[in-house]
Amino acid sequence: MLISLFVACYNDTLFPETGKAVVTVLERLGHTVEFREAQTCCGQMHYNTGYRPEAIAVMKHFVETFRDAETICVPSSSCVSMMREHYPKMAKDAGLELEIEALLPRIYEFSELLVDKLGITDVGASYPHTVTMHTSCHSLRSLHIGDRPERLLNSVQGLNLVQLPAADQCCGFGGTFAIKNAEVSTAMLQEKINAITSTGASICTAGDNSCLMHIGGGLSRQDTGVKCIHLAEILAAREPLTNQEVAVQ
Amino acid sequence: MSAKTDILKSIRQSVGEDRGAELPVNRDYCTSLGLDPEAKIHLFIDRLVDYNATVYRTDHAGIAATVAEALGVRGKRGLVIPSGLPSEWLPNGFHFTVDRDLDYDTLDAAEGALTSSTSAIAFTGSIILTHSPAEGRRAISLIPDYHLCVVFESQIRETVPEAIRGLKDRRTSPITTIAGPSATADIEMMRVKGVHGPRTLDVIIVAA
Amino acid sequence: MSIRVGEAAEAPDFRQAAHALLANKQVRANVRRATETIRNKRANVVGEMPDWEQLRDSGRAIKRRVMRNLDNYLEQFEAACTMAGGQVHWARDADEGNRIVTQIIQSHGQKEIIKVKTMTSDETQLNPHLEANGITPWETDLADLIIQLGHDKPSHIVVPALHKNKAEIRALFMEKMGLSDLGTRPEDLTAAARTYLRERFLRVKVGYSGANFAVAETGSVCVVESEGNGRMCVTLPEVMITMVGIEKIVPSFDDLEVFLQLLPRSATGERMNPYNSIWTGVTPGDGPKEFHVILLDNGRTKVLADEESRETLHCIRCAACLNICPVYRQTGGHAYGSIYSGPIGAILTPQLQSMEHSQSLPYASSLCGACYDVCPVKINIPEILIHLRSRIVENGDRGAAERIGMRMAAYTMSDSGRFSGAQKLVKIGAKPLESLGLPGWSASRDLPAIPKESFRDWWKKNKQ
Numbered sequence A: 001m002l003i004s005l006f007v008a009c010y011n012d013t014l015f016p017e018t019g020k021a022v023v024t025v026l027e028r029l030g031h032t033v034e035f036r037e038a039q040t041c042c043g044q045m046h047y048n049t050g051y052r053p054e055a056i057a058v059m060k061h062f063v064e065t066f067r068d069a070e071t072i073c074v075p076s077s078s079c080v081s082m083m084r085e086h087y088p089k090m091a092k093d094a095g096l097e098l099e100i101e102a103l104l105p106r107i108y109e110f111s112e113l114l115v116d117k118l119g120i121t122d123v124g125a126s127y128p129h130t131v132t133m134h135t136s137c138h139s140l141r142s143l144h145i146g147d148r149p150e151r152l153l154n155s156v157q158g159l160n161l162v163q164l165p166a167a168d169q170c171c172g173f174g175g176t177f178a179i180k181n182a183e184v185s186t187a188m189l190q191e192k193i194n195a196i197t198s199t200g201a202s203i204c205t206a207g208d209n210s211c212l213m214h215i216g217g218g219l220s221r222q223d224t225g226v227k228c229i230h231l232a233e234i235l236a237a238r239e240p241l242t243n244q245e246v247a248v249q
Numbered sequence B: 001m002s003a004k005t006d007i008l009k010s011i012r013q014s015v016g017e018d019r020g021a022e023l024p025v026n027r028d029y030c031t032s033l034g035l036d037p038e039a040k041i042h043l044f045i046d047r048l049v050d051y052n053a054t055v056y057r058t059d060h061a062g063i064a065a066t067v068a069e070a071l072g073v074r075g076k077r078g079l080v081i082p083s084g085l086p087s088e089w090l091p092n093g094f095h096f097t098v099d100r101d102l103d104y105d106t107l108d109a110a111e112g113a114l115t116s117s118t119s120a121i122a123f124t125g126s127i128i129l130t131h132s133p134a135e136g137r138r139a140i141s142l143i144p145d146y147h148l149c150v151v152f153e154s155q156i157r158e159t160v161p162e163a164i165r166g167l168k169d170r171r172t173s174p175i176t177t178i179a180g181p182s183a184t185a186d187i188e189m190m191r192v193k194g195v196h197g198p199r200t201l202d203v204i205i206v207a208a
Numbered sequence C: 001m002s003i004r005v006g007e008a009a010e011a012p013d014f015r016q017a018a019h020a021l022l023a024n025k026q027v028r029a030n031v032r033r034a035t036e037t038i039r040n041k042r043a044n045v046v047g048e049m050p051d052w053e054q055l056r057d058s059g060r061a062i063k064r065r066v067m068r069n070l071d072n073y074l075e076q077f078e079a080a081c082t083m084a085g086g087q088v089h090w091a092r093d094a095d096e097g098n099r100i101v102t103q104i105i106q107s108h109g110q111k112e113i114i115k116v117k118t119m120t121s122d123e124t125q126l127n128p129h130l131e132a133n134g135i136t137p138w139e140t141d142l143a144d145l146i147i148q149l150g151h152d153k154p155s156h157i158v159v160p161a162l163h164k165n166k167a168e169i170r171a172l173f174m175e176k177m178g179l180s181d182l183g184t185r186p187e188d189l190t191a192a193a194r195t196y197l198r199e200r201f202l203r204v205k206v207g208y209s210g211a212n213f214a215v216a217e218t219g220s221v222c223v224v225e226s227e228g229n230g231r232m233c234v235t236l237p238e239v240m241i242t243m244v245g246i247e248k249i250v251p252s253f254d255d256l257e258v259f260l261q262l263l264p265r266s267a268t269g270e271r272m273n274p275y276n277s278i279w280t281g282v283t284p285g286d287g288p289k290e291f292h293v294i295l296l297d298n299g300r301t302k303v304l305a306d307e308e309s310r311e312t313l314h315c316i317r318c319a320a321c322l323n324i325c326p327v328y329r330q331t332g333g334h335a336y337g338s339i340y341s342g343p344i345g346a347i348l349t350p351q352l353q354s355m356e357h358s359q360s361l362p363y364a365s366s367l368c369g370a371c372y373d374v375c376p377v378k379i380n381i382p383e384i385l386i387h388l389r390s391r392i393v394e395n396g397d398r399g400a401a402e403r404i405g406m407r408m409a410a411y412t413m414s415d416s417g418r419f420s421g422a423q424k425l426v427k428i429g430a431k432p433l434e435s436l437g438l439p440g441w442s443a444s445r446d447l448p449a450i451p452k453e454s455f456r457d458w459w460k461k462n463k464q
């Protein structure tokens, strides 16, 4: 299958490893990945901050870039949520209703693509670490991502998945909220950090690097030793297992 | 311009004069639980007990004896009753004061009130009073600290919609719905039973 | 016009208010415990409803219908209530509403009132107005009494004193009620309030209430409550005054069957609250001999004008959105500077004031969406928050720096050439994002180093 990657502006700039991991996983599964270099951003930051005309301009650019793409993979729930929740309304203002309506069903968040479209949960990864999963608000309440990420993680060799307490609680990122209301954001983050460290996991993963940048920033500042890694990077990993772990498998 | 004219004008400016077709309201929520009669009564009793009400069951002939029993358990010697309460509900050996415009201080000093009811809702454990002559005006089941209420099995509805629709011509009477004794959780979310309304509620359920 | 939402117009902005509250460990612990308790109870009783989603849809549909025909329903209500012996008044704003209340009380030569469902009157600041006119208002809801005695402000829509703990309440009661001794259990405190208020319930001749619902079809008014103070206030006085926001209208009596299911489960996590009082005009021989309803606008008709946020007026004040909100959880209600706090406060308070005050509130949210999920009438609060942000931007009320920054970013983001140019610029420092200027971030969070190579550069090198 030819899969077009929309990597998301912040992944492109700050988290290139995530994009590379998506490519690795999809190619390993025998698919072809294309990257349309004209791509930029989904417009979420503008839209959520109240800059709607500016967001519409960005959306138009997205539509032009991906108009004829058959299958689009986005390793960022919040971008997919932006498209599904807000593009239809913004499209009215931009006269792009038909284009958006045609495009949306072809857009998949990364775990949706694997589980729903490609029908696979075991992507042949091995990652011998104790991992906990942060379900971002967008994946939880907008995409209703359900247990897709858990099913993918549970199929990774050597990986020990531990439940995060109060998993439905927001981590406090919220885009510009993290800066405009930094103190409240930080108080929310502290609860998330406490939850994460209580699990004993050494790795915290998610389908959104945005939350992970915020959570990881806090985990690192507090020297917890816990690292944040995007789900795709775990699924791309092929770390050697110790003999013991191989035996357990 | 009067305030009324101004407000109506402002609404019309905001929503426009041309409203188009009326917006539909789907009402596909449950109006019945499909329970058999005994299961319905059991559900009602469960809910009452959950609210700390004490429940008695009897038949028509046993009402007076059950009133006596309830009063005995509570150590009461007498109650206020509304003027339209059937006299055969009253056991001997107790003092019943008929409410003929009793003043609030008298009601406040009373040991409790005995009333009938209009209907009840099994699913929520609610009792509905519409303050007919057998139920009395609102004050008598409010000021005294104890309420003994008679509910007929035939009046128990399953759901809130069934009960609300069943009110029909009683809709514009004063209506009180009661689900257990008054309560508050305003202090550290700890539920305290009994604030201003009657602190004790007993219910007599009468078979058809 | 004097549209007023409590003291919101003078309140500090959210960020400032939150700063102080975040330092108050006691308040935060109280808020956390209280919201968690209600939230879990709500989840249980909502979970047992097979038709919860249908009820939410119906509730929303009824409210949408109300808003589109509010003028007709109000006139219908007026006619039905008048026919039943009630007297209907209209108030354009807070001052007018307050004046009407005062005039009624004074026309009966009275100097006291007992009050229940007091939030709308907090909105209009009725109590200070009454006091200025020599009238003493007695709050009768336990929480409202705590607030009144403590000269405090409500911090929650349903449990306004949830920021206070037992010990604080006990000290307050002992001082204000002149008690030399008082037990420490909630039962003891509740009993003290019962004694304190009972004498007033039986004696005071004028009652005041807000209302949860006003029925256009029958002219009935409905008060939903738990303690019995509502029943006392609407039954025992000779004169009864109800002030109700015009959006509280429901078309038909049977519509109550929807809202009397949605509200108690959402508000207190009960299958049904202990008491509902519904009354229509005046009933000879039962209750007040004179009944007045004041239909209050105070900014509501203007809120109606914006179709994208009109549904703000659908709110039935259950506070489920407060109890679930992770922001409210940290700060409590006082940070919002308004009697309407939490997510609903963040959208309602600024709109009632025509977006002229409280502009920091639409930003007081991480847009996590939990409020929308729990709202019994499905108000899309996150969407409205975003919409209000865009209104603030359109009004030019954000700083020029932000505006220019956002425009530039959009310009950059709508062309990949410009975008990758910008990426290169960012990289020059190859230092953390500090270079992008993220004040506030770094106090608590480390920033990732900017990678040497963007994804698109890697792709160009390796995949083309």
Ligand code: SF4
Residues within 6 Å of the ligand: C157, C266, C314, C315, C316, C317, C318, C319, C320, C321, C322, C344, C371, C374, C375, C376, C377, C378, C379
């Ligand atoms: S907005 Fe919805 S959840 Fe919040 S108080 Fe109003 S009705 Fe309840």
